[in-house]
Amino acid sequence: MIPNHEKILDSVRLVDYPTPFFYTSRSVLKHNYNTFAHLFDGSEVYYAVKANSDPLILGYLAQLGSGFEAASSYEIDLLLKLGINPAKIIYGTSVKPPQHIKHAVANGIERFAADSQEELDKIAQHAPGAKVFIRTIVDDTGSVFTFSERFGAPIETVKGLILWAKHLELKTYGISFHVGSQATNENRWSNAITMLRPIIEDLARDGISLEVLDIGGGFPVAYYNHQNVPHLPEIVSHVRNSLHMLSYMPKIIMEPGRGIVASSTVLVTSVISRTVRAGKVWLVLDAGIYNALYEAMIHQGLTQYNVHPFNEQPGGETMHATLAGPTGDSLDIIAREVELPAYIDVGDKLIFENAGAYTVTMSSPFNGFPKPELYIS
Ligand SMILES: Cc1ncc(COP(=O)(O)O)c(C=O)c1O
Numbered sequence: 346m347i348p349n350h351e352k353i354l355d356s357v358r359l360v361d362y363p364t365p366f367f368y369t370s371r372s373v374l375k376h377n378y379n380t381f382a383h384l385f386d387g388s389e390v391y392y393a394v395k396a397n398s399d400p401l402i403l404g405y406l407a408q409l410g411s412g413f414e415a416a417s418s419y420e421i422d423l424l425l426k427l428g429i430n431p432a433k434i435i436y437g438t439s440v441k442p443p444q445h446i447k448h449a450v451a452n453g454i455e456r457f458a459a460d461s462q463e464e465l466d467k468i469a470q471h472a473p474g475a476k477v478f479i480r481t482i483v484d485d486t487g488s489v490f491t492f493s494e495r496f497g498a499p500i501e502t503v504k505g506l507i508l509w510a511k512h513l514e515l516k517t518y519g520i521s522f523h524v525g526s527q528a529t530n531e532n533r534w535s536n537a538i539t540m541l542r543p544i545i546e547d548l549a550r551d552g553i554s555l556e557v558l559d560i561g562g563g564f565p566v567a568y569y570n571h572q573n574v575p576h577l578p579e580i581v582s583h584v585r586n587s588l589h590m591l592s593y594m595p596k597i598i599m600e601p602g603r604g605i606v607a608s609s610t611v612l613v614t615s616v617i618s619r620t621v622r623a624g625k626v627w628l629v630l631d632a633g634i635y636n637a638l639y640e641a642m643i644h645q646g647l648t649q650y651n652v653h654p655f656n657e658q659p660g661g662e663t664m665h666a667t668l669a670g671p672t673g674d675s676l677d678i679i680a681r682e683v684e685l686p687a688y689i690d691v692g693d694k695l696i697f698e699n700a701g702a703y704t705v706t707m708s709s710p711f712n713g714f715p716k717p718e719l720y721i722s
Pocket residue numbers: 393395396414437438523525526527561562563564600601602603604702
């Protein structure tokens with residue numbers, strides 16, 4: 346899942362922008378998009394905009410042919426401003442403000458997720474005749490970010506919701522699920538399909554066939570503290586086996602966010618302070634939890650990124666350092682016990698790998714530290 350990561354490190358070391366900055370590789374984005382685009386016959390990718398909505402990334406993915414999963418009218422506007430065809434956009438959040446549904450329809454978006462009768466009623470009112478896909482709860486245990494408490498219909502209600510959608514004269518487009526972001530169990534997607542099989546077959550007996558099965562996102566990335574995540578080919582082989590058990594094959598669509606964008610982007614920061622506190626080396630950086638690395642926060646997954654010196658000098662002594670961000674908040678600690686060359690000091694730069702997902706979009710200017718600029722090459 347992390348192709349060309351040496352290449353992105355090599356190429357970022359050739360640039361000299363003011364820190365902090367994100368640096369995205371088109372070739373990694375292309376590799377990742379193409380990998381997802383070719384997983385299943387006729388499948389389609391709807392990149393989850395929430396993972397990274399930088400216009401340079403969205404524009405490039407659009408050029409590659411990607412579709413987009415939007416979560417609000419704000420994200421929809423961002424996509425439309427880039428000239429993206431509304432036919433390539435799905436509205437994948439299953440709970441939406443009524444005005445956002447109206448705005449989406451007025452701008453040509455036709456496909457909406459729903460996970461309750463009330464949401465279907467809302468869609469029927471504001472987007473009569475729209476295509477709907479029912480999001481169901483699936484087992485998301487083991488995923489770093491779970492969604493089943495907030496989103497999805499209990500599986501036993503899915504058929505009733507599809508029938509209700511028909512009653513409301515909505516078009517029943519399919520079923521979707523999300524196994525949770527940064528899933529760590531390779532069977533989560535296939536288990537979800539196996540669990541849905543009786544519902545899909547039951548609907549088929551009633552003459553309702555699904556146009557699509559939307560297997561969502563959740564595809565994991567090998568962060569420093571998640572080296573042993575399942576690889577895409579393993580996940581896909583399980584999914585294929587579960588699909589072969591179905592009596593017909595709906596089109597497979599996917600909404601990957603992290604899996605496409607994380608490894609495409611690195612963050613480059615500078616050390617602004619080096620001190621020793623309670624016997625430990627502390628390196629304070631010009632980017633931190635708030636403006637760049639939200640998921641490293643303790644309540645947000647505690648994602649640990651691989652960190653490399655920008656100017657690598659082979660060999661030499663190493664040290665273990667605590668890395669903190671520039672704000673005045675004690676939560677702004679990015680990582681502890683990070684092994685780095687002992688020479689790293691004020692003015693030296695560090696590179697955080699796999700920093701493309703849920704970084705740019707989560708940035709907050711706390712204490713005034715702005716979102717780092719993103720460059721693409
Ligand atoms: C509806 C929906 N689709 C797709 C995604 C993308 O998930 P991931 O980045 O784990 O692939 C999310 C993540 O929150 C989501 O809520």
